[in-house]
Amino acid sequence: MTHRLLAAPCALAAALALSACGAPSGEQAGSSAAGAKKVTYLGKDSIPQDPAQRYYQQVCMACHAAGVGPELRGRELPVEAVKMFVRNGSRGMPAFPQSMIDDATLDAVARLVSTSKAAPAVPYPYAQ
Amino acid sequence: MSDDTQPVLPKGVTQASFQAALTRLRALLGADNVLTSDEQLTPYKKTMMSSPDENHRPGAAVLARTVEEVQGIMKICNEFKTPVWPISTGRNFGYGSAAPGTRGQIVLDLKHMNKIIEVDPVLCTALVEPGVTYQQLWNYLKENDIPLWLSCPAPSAIAGPVGNTMDRGVGYTPYGEHFMMQCGMEVVLANGDVLRTGMGGVENSNTWQAFKWGYGPYLDGIFTQSNYGICTKMGMWLMPQPPAYKPFSIVFDNAGDIDAIVDALVPLRIAGIIPNAFVIANIMWEAAAIIPRSKYYDGGGSTPKAVLDEIQRKEGMGAWNVYAALYGTPEQIEVNWNIIRGAIDKLGKGRFVTEEEAGDTEPFRYRAQLMRGDMTLQEFGLYRWRGGGGSMWFAPVSQAKGSETKKQVELAESILNEYGLDYVGEFIVGMRDMHHVIDVLFDKGDPEETRQANACFGKLLSEFGRRGYAVYRVNTAFMEQAADLYGPVKRSVDQKLKRALDPNGIIAPGKSGIFI
Numbered sequence: 320m321t322h323r324l325l326a327a328p329c330a331l332a333a334a335l336a337l338s339a340c341g342a343p344s345g346e347q348a349g350s351s352a353a354g355a356k357k358v359t360y361l362g363k364d365s366i367p368q369d370p371a372q373r374y375y376q377q378v379c380m381a382c383h384a385a386g387v388g389p390e391l392r393g394r395e396l397p398v399e400a401v402k403m404f405v406r407n408g409s410r411g412m413p414a415f416p417q418s419m420i421d422d423a424t425l426d427a428v429a430r431l432v433s434t435s436k437a438a439p440a441v442p443y444p445y446a447q
Numbered sequence: 448m449s450d451d452t453q454p455v456l457p458k459g460v461t462q463a464s465f466q467a468a469l470t471r472l473r474a475l476l477g478a479d480n481v482l483t484s485d486e487q488l489t490p491y492k493k494t495m496m497s498s499p500d501e502n503h504r505p506g507a508a509v510l511a512r513t514v515e516e517v518q519g520i521m522k523i524c525n526e527f528k529t530p531v532w533p534i535s536t537g538r539n540f541g542y543g544s545a546a547p548g549t550r551g552q553i554v555l556d557l558k559h560m561n562k563i564i565e566v567d568p569v570l571c572t573a574l575v576e577p578g579v580t581y582q583q584l585w586n587y588l589k590e591n592d593i594p595l596w597l598s599c600p601a602p603s604a605i606a607g608p609v610g611n612t613m614d615r616g617v618g619y620t621p622y623g624e625h626f627m628m629q630c631g632m633e634v635v636l637a638n639g640d641v642l643r644t645g646m647g648g649v650e651n652s653n654t655w656q657a658f659k660w661g662y663g664p665y666l667d668g669i670f671t672q673s674n675y676g677i678c679t680k681m682g683m684w685l686m687p688q689p690p691a692y693k694p695f696s697i698v699f700d701n702a703g704d705i706d707a708i709v710d711a712l713v714p715l716r717i718a719g720i721i722p723n724a725f726v727i728a729n730i731m732w733e734a735a736a737i738i739p740r741s742k743y744y745d746g747g748g749s750t751p752k753a754v755l756d757e758i759q760r761k762e763g764m765g766a767w768n769v770y771a772a773l774y775g776t777p778e779q780i781e782v783n784w785n786i787i788r789g790a791i792d793k794l795g796k797g798r799f800v801t802e803e804e805a806g807d808t809e810p811f812r813y814r815a816q817l818m819r820g821d822m823t824l825q826e827f828g829l830y831r832w833r834g835g836g837g838s839m840w841f842a843p844v845s846q847a848k849g850s851e852t853k854k855q856v857e858l859a860e861s862i863l864n865e866y867g868l869d870y871v872g873e874f875i876v877g878m879r880d881m882h883h884v885i886d887v888l889f890d891k892g893d894p895e896e897t898r899q900a901n902a903c904f905g906k907l908l909s910e911f912g913r914r915g916y917a918v919y920r921v922n923t924a925f926m927e928q929a930a931d932l933y934g935p936v937k938r939s940v941d942q943k944l945k946r947a948l949d950p951n952g953i954i955a956p957g958k959s960g961i962f963i
Contacts, residue, residue, distance in 0.1 A: 356806030
């Protein structure tokens with residue numbers, strides 16, 4: 320029985336894209352000595368110190384690097400467009416008021432999105 | 448439909464009173480914390496409900512950070528009889544998001560009231576403010592090497608324990624019945640009094656998060672899913688990280704087996720062999736986590752059965768997909784694992800999937816994360832199933848018995864299909880109940896489909912209601928209809944409490960159908 324492997328888990332993908340976050344540390348998981356796969360669980364090392372990086376990784380990428388929302392990385396999306404989507408929402412994407420992300424942090428996050436490198440290639444999910 | 452050229456005022460409040468209230472609020476909170484422009488208010492207006500966003504447009508939004516500020520707000524609201532709609536993180540997407548229940552209310556945004564006041568790693572308790580998100584608390588626990596696990600709903604990272612618990616939401620761990628695991632709260636009442644429930648009212652007590660009930664009438668309950676006060680602190684119990692954790696799935700190929708699945712597994716839940724609030728997700732819920740339905744079907748209306756069969760086959764999913772977990776020492780887990788395997792062997796249906804087989808593939812991964820209180824937003828893939836940003840949770844309660852399942856599934860399916868929508872559902876198994884959670888998904892950008900979804904939701908409420916099945920929670924457009932299901936005596940008592948505690952009706956009028 321198979322389940323498709325999607326884009327790499329959000330934190331790993333973001334870490335590769337941003338090179339700013341520590342490698343995720345599994346608390347109990349990661350590969351066992353016998354080579355059996357297990358679910359990767361994130362730990363302390365996965366938490367970026369910079370507030371904008373943290374928001375980008377833990378909020379934005381949780382949908383946008385997981386196939387839930389559209390891919391944002393490597394597209395040179397305009398900063399103002401990113402801000403517009405965040406403040407207004409769009410269809411399935413909720414809107415975020417200032418209380419949830421202030422203008423300064425949003426500006427920094429939008430720049431991270433705009434200047435991000437494309438995510439590593441993953442198998443096209445529709446490929447048979 | 449509201450006319451959006453009219454000023455956005457709450458019912459019964461004049462423009463003059465409203466503006467006067469805003470002036471006083473600016474003096475109290477600072478102009479930066481009183482939001483009135485279109486641009487500032489737009490984010491609070493967007494909802495996923497089938498009722499127009501204009502019906503839920505806030506008149507203004509104010510941000511408060513302290514109990515004293517909330518008390519000051521109550522004073523001003525009483526003077527001008529203008530109501531506030533409190534939100535904590537405002538991420539209750541399937542139930543109304545950050546928007547007020549009725550047009551014109553002032554959103555009281557408590558997101559900035561976000562201190563983690565205390566975590567006790569020995570007693571395994573926490574006391575937090577309303578604006579704390581699960582992600583913030585998760586970060587705090589990890590950064591401080593505190594080996595405690597959270598229990599969060601699927602919106603995890605961006606939602607928060609106070610908001611979720613006050614609306615009696617659920618999670619997927621052994622602590623998944625969140626209000627059961629809540630212990631003590633602080634509430635600012637409409638008259639400005641500050642109530643600490645449970646042991647919290649005792650001066651110098653240190654048992655506020657140790658013991659739920661306190662003395663005399665237990666009051667915590669009346670502040671949940673209601674509008675009797677504004678919660679400014681909430682205590683809760685956290686699960687100690689177990690030495691080992693074993694998430695697993697059981698895949699069932701035949702949709703007709705739902706009753707047998709429930710009858711085989713629920714006794715194990717009741718006996719504590721399966722300790723967590725496990726789920727039984729149908730093919731569409733399972734698939735939606737990782738694909739849009741457009742991968743297999745480009746048409747409109749309900750997804751045809753033949754397409755669902757194809758998805759099941761090609762994606763390797765079940766008609767029903769159980770996700771559960773075991774917690775404890777490896778020895779404890781082994782004992783319970785063998786009991787569960789024995790039960791499934793006896794049933795003669797279902798195949799197990801463990802971490803070793805699934806690894807980091809979805810949807811197994813996100814389920815494994817939720818069942819240990821880790822952060823993930825993967826379940827929002829549901830919003831991509833048909834697209835369009837429309838979603839309302841229809842969540843009737845049922846006995847945790849197989850005989851209850853098929854009729855509810857069939858009734859839901861027939862009503863949803865009548866309106867061209869899909870039965871995307873899962874059962875979340877509680878202590879003796881199941882939350883039969885159904886996502887009424889629709890394209891909110893399509894006016895006709897939105898009308899269909901609106902009519903569908905109303906019919907689901909009434910048809911289930913006629914048969915004795917009522918929802919455990921509902922979105923702000925359907926609060927009246929849901930309240931009626933619980934009978935006139937309940938509504939009368941709710942109203943008496945409201946008049947006693949908030950005689951001017953300044954806190955969230957209409958929540959759960961409660962007005963003065």
